[in-house]
Amino acid sequence: MVTTATPVQVVYKRPASLSDTPTHYCPGCTHGIAHRLIAEVMDEMNIRERAIGVAPVGCSVFAYNYFTCDFVEAAHGRAPAMATGIKRVLPDRVVFTYQGDGDMASIGMSEIVHAAGRGENITVIFINNAIYGMTGGQMAPTSLPGQKTTSSPTGRDVESMGFPMKMAELLSQLEGAGYVVRRSLHDPKNIRMAKKAIRLAFETQIRGLGFSMVELLSTCNTNWGVSVLEAMQYLKDHMLPVYPIGDYKVSPALENLRV
Amino acid sequence: MPKELLKGNVAMAEAAVRAGVEAYFGYPITPQTELLEWMSERLPALGRTFLQAESEVAAINMLYGAACTGARVMTSSSSPGISLMMEGLSYIAGTEVPVVLIDVMRGGPGLGNIAPSQGDYNQIVHGGGHGDYHPIVLAPSSIQEAIDFTVLAFDLAEKYRTIAFVIADGNIGQMMEPAELPPMRPLRTEYPEWAVRGAMGREHHFLSSIYIDPKDEEVTNYRLMQVWNRIQANEVRYREYYIEDAELVVVGFGTAGRISLSAVRNARAQGLKVGLFRPITLSPYPFKELEEISQHAKKILVVEMNSGQMLEDVQRAVKGRIPVEFYGRMGGMVPFPDEVLAEILRIQQEEIPLDGDPRQRWMERFAPIINWKN
Numbered sequence: 001m002v003t004t005a006t007p008v009q010v011v012y013k014r015p016a017s018l019s020d021t022p023t024h025y026c027p028g029c030t031h032g033i034a035h036r037l038i039a040e041v042m043d044e045m046n047i048r049e050r051a052i053g054v055a056p057v058g059c060s061v062f063a064y065n066y067f068t069c070d071f072v073e074a075a076h077g078r079a080p081a082m083a084t085g086i087k088r089v090l091p092d093r094v095v096f097t098y099q100g101d102g103d104m105a106s107i108g109m110s111e112i113v114h115a116a117g118r119g120e121n122i123t124v125i126f127i128n129n130a131i132y133g134m135t136g137g138q139m140a141p142t143s144l145p146g147q148k149t150t151s152s153p154t155g156r157d158v159e160s161m162g163f164p165m166k167m168a169e170l171l172s173q174l175e176g177a178g179y180v181v182r183r184s185l186h187d188p189k190n191i192r193m194a195k196k197a198i199r200l201a202f203e204t205q206i207r208g209l210g211f212s213m214v215e216l217l218s219t220c221n222t223n224w225g226v227s228v229l230e231a232m233q234y235l236k237d238h239m240l241p242v243y244p245i246g247d248y249k250v251s252p253a254l255e256n257l258r259v
Numbered sequence: 260m261p262k263e264l265l266k267g268n269v270a271m272a273e274a275a276v277r278a279g280v281e282a283y284f285g286y287p288i289t290p291q292t293e294l295l296e297w298m299s300e301r302l303p304a305l306g307r308t309f310l311q312a313e314s315e316v317a318a319i320n321m322l323y324g325a326a327c328t329g330a331r332v333m334t335s336s337s338s339p340g341i342s343l344m345m346e347g348l349s350y351i352a353g354t355e356v357p358v359v360l361i362d363v364m365r366g367g368p369g370l371g372n373i374a375p376s377q378g379d380y381n382q383i384v385h386g387g388g389h390g391d392y393h394p395i396v397l398a399p400s401s402i403q404e405a406i407d408f409t410v411l412a413f414d415l416a417e418k419y420r421t422i423a424f425v426i427a428d429g430n431i432g433q434m435m436e437p438a439e440l441p442p443m444r445p446l447r448t449e450y451p452e453w454a455v456r457g458a459m460g461r462e463h464h465f466l467s468s469i470y471i472d473p474k475d476e477e478v479t480n481y482r483l484m485q486v487w488n489r490i491q492a493n494e495v496r497y498r499e500y501y502i503e504d505a506e507l508v509v510v511g512f513g514t515a516g517r518i519s520l521s522a523v524r525n526a527r528a529q530g531l532k533v534g535l536f537r538p539i540t541l542s543p544y545p546f547k548e549l550e551e552i553s554q555h556a557k558k559i560l561v562v563e564m565n566s567g568q569m570l571e572d573v574q575r576a577v578k579g580r581i582p583v584e585f586y587g588r589m590g591g592m593v594p595f596p597d598e599v600l601a602e603i604l605r606i607q608q609e610e611i612p613l614d615g616d617p618r619q620r621w622m623e624r625f626a627p628i629i630n631w632k633n
């Protein structure tokens with residue numbers, strides 16, 4: 001019998017930028033996907049050694065444990081200010097924040113808007129899952145109209161609790177923004193699109209084209225009180241109509257960039 | 260360097276520039292704005308970082324980020340702005356990164372006014388942000404000291420990986436007097452091992468104030484207290500004037516100390532045995548030195564531009580051995596040397612009780628001065 005040796009080819013492995021620490025995230029949470037995408041992009045761009053991450057307060061408060069680049073841990077909502085301080089002192093480093101919706105769109109609204117307005121050359125990965133995860137499922141600034149949470153038990157009434165904050169749309173209006181897009185993590189096609197957006201966001205920073213943000217629609221099956229699959233479906237059925245996927249601001253200098 | 264006629268805010272800013280500050284983040288607020296303005300011109304011209312933040316909240320967090328890179332960094336503000344920075348300060352304390360802050364204090368509480376005050380003593384010396392931490396606090400009483408202490412603040416902050424404050428008041432910030440600036444120091448080229456500057460050829464690391472396991476947080480708190488013990492043992496600073504034979508010792512810091520010195524000199528000219536003890540480090544406080552004074556002086560008068568915030572620390576040091584009296588002006592009012600002299604003359608003649616509350620006695624004497632009507 002003749003056997004033909006097939007060369008072993010690695011087609012999938014842990015990115016070097018992702019540490020081998022097991023995460024504390026709930027099973028089914030999309031934080032793990034977002035982390036991996038960032039790590040894959042860091043590997044591809046070979047920027048791990050000059051990347052500095054800024055972790056937020058919220059479920060991803062321990063994000064610094066899951067990457068193999070340098071990290072700092074910000075106060076709630078202040079990551080864009082902290083990232084600004086780092087980037088201004090070390091302009092040749094790649095500085096990024098990783099923030100949830102409560103962190104960025106509520107308590108940190110001032111810091112994010114001004115970082116974008118200044119055209120700060122930082123990259124923001126914004127996880128929008130329409131709820132406060134770490135504190136146990138309270139209403140977020142991005143909670144959907146009618147969404148039941150532990151602090152809007154009868155559903156978010158827009159008359160008294162206001163409307164969802166549309167961060168990509170809002171930040172895209174600022175002249176300092178170079179790249180502002182919304183993507184989603186609910187299926188493989190969208191995950192691939194999300195990765196490309198993260199790549200472009202870092203390319204924006206490296207080219208000095210101003211502020212960059214990728215909003216990632218994400219799930220929280222635990223606090224939404226549904227199964228993992230139901231959470232993906234909920235995102236598709238309820239979040240996408242309120243938060244359309246799209247390119248809200250793309251610097252003309254990026255248009256011909258192929259990655 | 261020759262002496263120049265310098266405004267306090269500008270002098271502190273230029274002192275920081277010459278001490279090698281690499282980045283400044285701040286927000287305009289009277290009476291410290293000239294400091295920010297000076298930095299906005301000087302630092303970019305020298306190729307260093309200046310950024311006007313959108314708020315004091317942002318400024319302190321920019322400072323926090325920059326401090327994590329191991330750079331020499333500072334901010335400045337005045338009382339209401341310092342209140343806004345307290346969150347960030349607590350994080351900075353918990354992360355053990357060195358920063359320098361200058362507080363040019365003004366009248367409060369609330370929006371208050373823009374006149375000189377010492378009303379931030381408790382907020383800065385005894386607390387401010389949440390959790391257990393102690394900043395180093397230096398109190399200048401002249402433009403020369405404002406310069407010298409700004410330089411010193413950087414060295415102390417970095418020596419102990421801690422927060423160092425220079426607390427001046429609107430007088431020090433706004434007045435001009437001759438002073439000598441230090442020579443320009445070269446910028447650092449080497450950064451501390453703990454700095455977050457990218458994991459180039461080394462293991463990645465992070466800086467954080469989170470210790471999710473209370474056992475780890477307790478150990479961290481213990482480490483902070485050990486550093487504080489070293490600071491208390493080594494960094495107490497103060498000035499004494501005419502103390503040796505003084506029967507009455509006036510205690511005052513910053514501008515109140517300087518005004519009191521004029522009163523003490525006038526009292527000495529009248530043949531009275533009066534001295535002045537002027538704490539320079541309000542934190543660590545010179546408890547031991549004051550305790551020694553209370554063992555040979557007969558009376559103490561505390562003079563402040565607040566309602567007696569340092570008074571309580573003086574009482575802690577004196578431990579009821581000798582009578583303590585208090586005289587204060589509040590809300591942006593500055594005492595005249597004659598007011599302090601009148602208190603000195605009164606205390607010299609009157610029997611002052613050992614017990615009772617000096618603050619209550621002062622309030623009764625003080626009511627007619629401000630035409631208080633019930």
